[in-house]
Amino acid sequence: MARAAAASQGLSWRQFRVMLRVIRKGEQHLDSTGMGLGDDVAEKRKGLWGRLGAGARKVAMGFLFLLLAAMFFMMGYMLGEAGVTPYLAFSLCVVCLVGLTVLTGLYQAVNILYFVRDLGYYLTLPVSATTVMWAKLVHFLGMSLLGDLIILPIGLGSLLAAGAAPGAWVAMALAFVLSAVAVNLALVIVCVPIMRFSRLAHDKDRFSRLFGGLIVVLALVIGVGSQFALQGDGLASLASGSGQLLSGGVPAVVMGILCPPSLLGRPVIEGDLPAALGGLLGMLACVAVYAVVLSAVARRWYFEGVQALQGAGGKRGRRVEGAELAQATRTRGAFAANLSRDWKTMVRVPVFFNQFVLSSLLMPLYFVVIMVVSGMVGVSQASDAGIEPMALLEMARSLTALLAFDSPALAWCAVGVLVFGLFLGFSAYSFTMGVSRDGEDFFFMRGLPMNWSAYLAAKFVAPFALSTVPMLVLIVVALVVLGVPAAPGAYLVGIYLGATVTLGLLSLGLGALFPRLAWDNEAQLVKGGGATLMVFAGLLVGVAVMALPALALLAGALWEVLAMPVALGLALAVFVAECAVLAWWVLGPCARSLSRRER
Amino acid sequence: MIRIDHVSKSYDGGATNAVRDLTLEIQSGEIFGLLGPNGAGKSTLLNMLAGVLAPSSGVIELDGVNVATDPLAAKRNLCYVSDSPDHLLRLKGHEFLRFIADVYEVPDAVRGPRIAELAREYGMEGELDNQIQSYSHGMRQKMMIMGALLPDPAVWILDEPMTGLDPKASWLLKQSMRRHADAGKTVLFSTHVLDVAEKVVDRVGVIAHGELLFVGTVDEMREHFKSNGSLEEMFLELTSDESPLAAEAE
Numbered sequence: 001m002a003r004a005a006a007a008s009q010g011l012s013w014r015q016f017r018v019m020l021r022v023i024r025k026g027e028q029h030l031d032s033t034g035m036g037l038g039d040d041v042a043e044k045r046k047g048l049w050g051r052l053g054a055g056a057r058k059v060a061m062g063f064l065f066l067l068l069a070a071m072f073f074m075m076g077y078m079l080g081e082a083g084v085t086p087y088l089a090f091s092l093c094v095v096c097l098v099g100l101t102v103l104t105g106l107y108q109a110v111n112i113l114y115f116v117r118d119l120g121y122y123l124t125l126p127v128s129a130t131t132v133m134w135a136k137l138v139h140f141l142g143m144s145l146l147g148d149l150i151i152l153p154i155g156l157g158s159l160l161a162a163g164a165a166p167g168a169w170v171a172m173a174l175a176f177v178l179s180a181v182a183v184n185l186a187l188v189i190v191c192v193p194i195m196r197f198s199r200l201a202h203d204k205d206r207f208s209r210l211f212g213g214l215i216v217v218l219a220l221v222i223g224v225g226s227q228f229a230l231q232g233d234g235l236a237s238l239a240s241g242s243g244q245l246l247s248g249g250v251p252a253v254v255m256g257i258l259c260p261p262s263l264l265g266r267p268v269i270e271g272d273l274p275a276a277l278g279g280l281l282g283m284l285a286c287v288a289v290y291a292v293v294l295s296a297v298a299r300r301w302y303f304e305g306v307q308a309l310q311g312a313g314g315k316r317g318r319r320v321e322g323a324e325l326a327q328a329t330r331t332r333g334a335f336a337a338n339l340s341r342d343w344k345t346m347v348r349v350p351v352f353f354n355q356f357v358l359s360s361l362l363m364p365l366y367f368v369v370i371m372v373v374s375g376m377v378g379v380s381q382a383s384d385a386g387i388e389p390m391a392l393l394e395m396a397r398s399l400t401a402l403l404a405f406d407s408p409a410l411a412w413c414a415v416g417v418l419v420f421g422l423f424l425g426f427s428a429y430s431f432t433m434g435v436s437r438d439g440e441d442f443f444f445m446r447g448l449p450m451n452w453s454a455y456l457a458a459k460f461v462a463p464f465a466l467s468t469v470p471m472l473v474l475i476v477v478a479l480v481v482l483g484v485p486a487a488p489g490a491y492l493v494g495i496y497l498g499a500t501v502t503l504g505l506l507s508l509g510l511g512a513l514f515p516r517l518a519w520d521n522e523a524q525l526v527k528g529g530g531a532t533l534m535v536f537a538g539l540l541v542g543v544a545v546m547a548l549p550a551l552a553l554l555a556g557a558l559w560e561v562l563a564m565p566v567a568l569g570l571a572l573a574v575f576v577a578e579c580a581v582l583a584w585w586v587l588g589p590c591a592r593s594l595s596r597r598e599r
Numbered sequence: 600m601i602r603i604d605h606v607s608k609s610y611d612g613g614a615t616n617a618v619r620d621l622t623l624e625i626q627s628g629e630i631f632g633l634l635g636p637n638g639a640g641k642s643t644l645l646n647m648l649a650g651v652l653a654p655s656s657g658v659i660e661l662d663g664v665n666v667a668t669d670p671l672a673a674k675r676n677l678c679y680v681s682d683s684p685d686h687l688l689r690l691k692g693h694e695f696l697r698f699i700a701d702v703y704e705v706p707d708a709v710r711g712p713r714i715a716e717l718a719r720e721y722g723m724e725g726e727l728d729n730q731i732q733s734y735s736h737g738m739r740q741k742m743m744i745m746g747a748l749l750p751d752p753a754v755w756i757l758d759e760p761m762t763g764l765d766p767k768a769s770w771l772l773k774q775s776m777r778r779h780a781d782a783g784k785t786v787l788f789s790t791h792v793l794d795v796a797e798k799v800v801d802r803v804g805v806i807a808h809g810e811l812l813f814v815g816t817v818d819e820m821r822e823h824f825k826s827n828g829s830l831e832e833m834f835l836e837l838t839s840d841e842s843p844l845a846a847e848a849e
């Protein structure tokens with residue numbers, strides 16, 4: 001009896017193929033951080049997005065992938081030129097692979113294997129846990145490997161610099177793919193018992209918020225770190241450190257558990273043909289052992305974990321009544337009601353929280369860290385040159401004290417603020433996605449007597465408060481520290497506000513005219529080619545609103561066809577005019593467009 | 600009163616006609632049941648009444664207010680429960696009701712007692728502090744109905760309102776509908792449950808292929824068919840492909 005039950009949990013090749021096809025074609029994911037690997041097959045494409053088509057988005061994603069791959073390839077080539085061996089470059093690739101997989105892969109694996117709307121239905125089918133899990137795992141590995149491959153060009157670049165034979169390229173590619181498969185299998189071996197026994201994992205919102213937050217923080221840390229790693233011989237040191245990590249001791253044991261093929265890299269990359277073949281066979285054997293272990297773990301706990309998830313996660317609240325209920329439901333105006341509803345949705349949906357709240361709040365921190373670390377490096381270099389740090393600050397203050405309305409320096413500073421504002425255009429999609437965030441709820445609200453101008457005003461305030469206000473505080477602090485005189489400082493703040501308000505209004509209006517309301521889960525909004533295009537579109541919007549004020553500033557500072565005070569005044573006046581026109585456009589025509597929008 | 604005058608709705612540039620030249624008047628003080636098979640055009644019609652969809656042609660008036668030209672005034676005069684209760688799921692129950700009350704500008708003195716009363720009637724007192732996404736389908740439906748009844752406008756438009764409700768909530772809703780109509784106001788609802796329609800409505804309309812095939816009381820329907828059969832049998836006969844009325848609609 002027990003043997004029959006165990007056999008019924010075994011792998012059926014025929015059912016595996018059927019399940020894999022179904023999973024690839026029609027599964028609905030509940031990815032709630034927007035960082036999972038689920039595809040968007042269930043998304044209904046209409047409107048502008050429909051016309052753009054899946055093809056355009058795939059081209060955009062492909063272009064970005066190739067761009068990054070080319071960048072990594074050049075990085076690898078430079079490493080090779082700097083004397084880093086192909087094995088060390090490979091070690092760097094594998095360490096990066098393991099690091100990224102451990103930090104982001106667990107959530108991705110959980111997303112693919114567990115946070116799937118259709119899993120409850122699979123439980124009712126006469127298909128074994130092992131079959132379902134392997135079908136899902138192969139789907140996960142396929143997508144995960146595509147992402148992992150972006151790291152490989154670092155190693156390939158070093159091979160080019162070393163003038164390696166084609167066989168070495170194939171060996172490194174195979175070794176990397178086997179390493180990637182092994183680390184993903186190891187991750188799922190850990191993931192299955194976690195999902196079976198962890199309470200946190202059963203609360204999808206908390207789990208998503210935790211991992212989403214971790215990933216956003218990680219992205220910022222990588223952003224800050226890369227500023228310094230790419231300077232001097234930082235990358236070569238990283239490669240050398242990676243090689244040491246795999247050479248012995250506790251780190252090598254950890255790497256050996258997470259990714260056993262990584263320990264066999266040296267004979268594959270540096271050995272002769274028999275050694276390379278032996279190394280590759282050893283890697284293959286490691287992958288096979290992990291596959292067998294995973295099969296056994298899945299047979300035991302996969303469906304139990306899935307069953308534990310069904311209906312889990314609901315958090316019970318208190319009983320609200322009497323005066324407390326009256327207080328909780330007291331009257332607000334249309335703007336406050338919309339702002340409160342939008343804010344609560346943004347904070348409570350993990351994907352929105354991570355993308356629109358957390359990343360906006362961390363952005364000033366990113367700049368603070370960059371400035372502090374750069375300042376420390378500058379002070380250190382100045383000390384080496386025999387200059388006192390305070391003397392440096394005084395030097396900077398003596399320069400900023402010269403800022404005045406008749407000097408081109410103020411215009412150049414304003415141009416700098418505009419360039420900074422243009423950079424912030426990357427985050428303008430918080431405004432663009434304002435209406436799209438409501439999805440199907442939008443059509444529920446269409447049945448209500450909504451004040452659509454108040455609705456759009458609320459959609460402007462939330463991202464403005466999150467993205468612009470903290471940066472404004474940072475700018476004011478920087479102006480005070482640098483001793484910029486009050487009037488020129490206020491002018492620069494005005495230029496910054498003009499740039500961000502016009503950018504936000506134009507992005508919000510475009511998002512209202514072309515909303516993306518037909519999505520099945522929130523993550524579809526913030527990932528994939530469409531979202532990437534939207535981020536880059538923010539730059540174009542930035543150029544559109546900042547072109548005229550920039551021309552006015554350059555007319556004074558560069559071409560000298562306008563007197564400086566006139567050029568500075570004109571730039572600010574253009575912003576004020578743009579703000580007025582855009583506010584009218586958003587609260588008028590765009591609001592009317594929403595009041596008429598149909599599915 | 601609801602007045603629907605030669606209303607049509609087409610999609611895909613006229614290729615698909617969801618509602619065709621439909622004319623109907625529903626008097627104040629009346630409960631009107633809209634019956635029809637899946638895809639008949641019921642939800643499209645109700646969506647047009649609620650102002651979510653604009654008619655391709657024709658005029659809709661709610662108590663004399665044109666829905667197309669004065670949508671805000673029309674919407675303040677109606678509440679609409681759609682066929683899906685999955686809306687604003689991240690709000691807590693009391694936050695949802697507050698949002699609805701704010702949008703309909705329900706005064707403080709009215710909203711507090713009314714929310715408490717609706718929560719008690721529908722057995723949702725202990726659930727108001729939970730996010731709607733944690734509710735069962737039936738509880739979500741109750742919340743949508745509570746949201747619709749909270750502003751208590753003159754015209755109620757309900758799309759399959761009984762779906763998912765437990766027997767007590769279903770009975771309560773039927774009582775509310777009766778009271779509302781007896782107070783001289785208007786209730787229009789669609790349903791698949793013919794027994795419900797038979798017991799609650801003053802008049803029924805049967806819609807198929809986007810056209811009204813019959814309008815009248817249940818007794819008139821029986822008279823029309825010279826039948827002693829159930830409403831279900833008459834409905835099936837009326838909407839079958841062999842029905843002469845259905846053939847005319849084609």
